[in-house]
Amino acid sequence: MITNLITPGTTAFAALCLAGYLLLANALAYTAFAVDKSRAIRAERRIPERSLLILATLGGWIGAKLAQHRLRHKTRKQPFGILLNLSVLVIPGLIATAILLQSDLTWDKLTTQAGTTAQGLFASSDSATLPRRFGPGSAAP
Known part of the structure; x- marks a missing residue:
C-alpha cells in the first residue's frame, strides 16, 4: 500500500525526493562549516566563504546556521x-519568479485585480440591511 504512494510521478515521491535533497544539502553545509572551523583552529588552508x-544557498541554509551557532564559527564576520x-x-x-513567468499574470492585470478587490472591500452598500437583533432591549422595526 505504501509502495503505491511512493512511486515516481506522485506528489509523495516528489516530497520524498525534496526531503532527501534538503537533508543531504544541510548535512553537507554543516560538514563544510565543521571542516572549515577545524582548519581554522589548526591554521590550515580554509574553505572559501563563497563555497560555504x-x-x-542551494538548500543547506539550516545546516549552515546550525553549524554557525553550535560551532561558533563565522559569527563575527558581518558581511558573511x-x-x-x-x-x-x-x-x-x-x-x-518562475511561477510568475509561467503564468499569464501581467502588471496591468495585477493592478486591475487589486483595484477591483479594493473597491469591493471599501464600497458602501446602502441597500444592505443590518441583521435584526433579538433579546432584551431590541425594538421591533
Missing part, C-alpha cells in the same frame, strides 16, 4: 553573516 555561501541570512531567500525568490 553556495552550499547554504548578512549574506548567509540573505541566502535563504534565493531559492524561494527563484521559484516565485
Whole structure:
C-alpha cells in the first residue's frame, strides 16, 4: 500500500525526493562549516566563504546556521553573516519568479485585480440591511 504512494510521478515521491535533497544539502553545509572551523583552529588552508555561501544557498541554509551557532564559527564576520541570512531567500525568490513567468499574470492585470478587490472591500452598500437583533432591549422595526 505504501509502495503505491511512493512511486515516481506522485506528489509523495516528489516530497520524498525534496526531503532527501534538503537533508543531504544541510548535512553537507554543516560538514563544510565543521571542516572549515577545524582548519581554522589548526591554521590550515580554509574553505572559501563563497563555497560555504553556495552550499547554504542551494538548500543547506539550516545546516549552515546550525553549524554557525553550535560551532561558533563565522559569527563575527558581518558581511558573511548578512549574506548567509540573505541566502535563504534565493531559492524561494527563484521559484516565485518562475511561477510568475509561467503564468499569464501581467502588471496591468495585477493592478486591475487589486483595484477591483479594493473597491469591493471599501464600497458602501446602502441597500444592505443590518441583521435584526433579538433579546432584551431590541425594538421591533
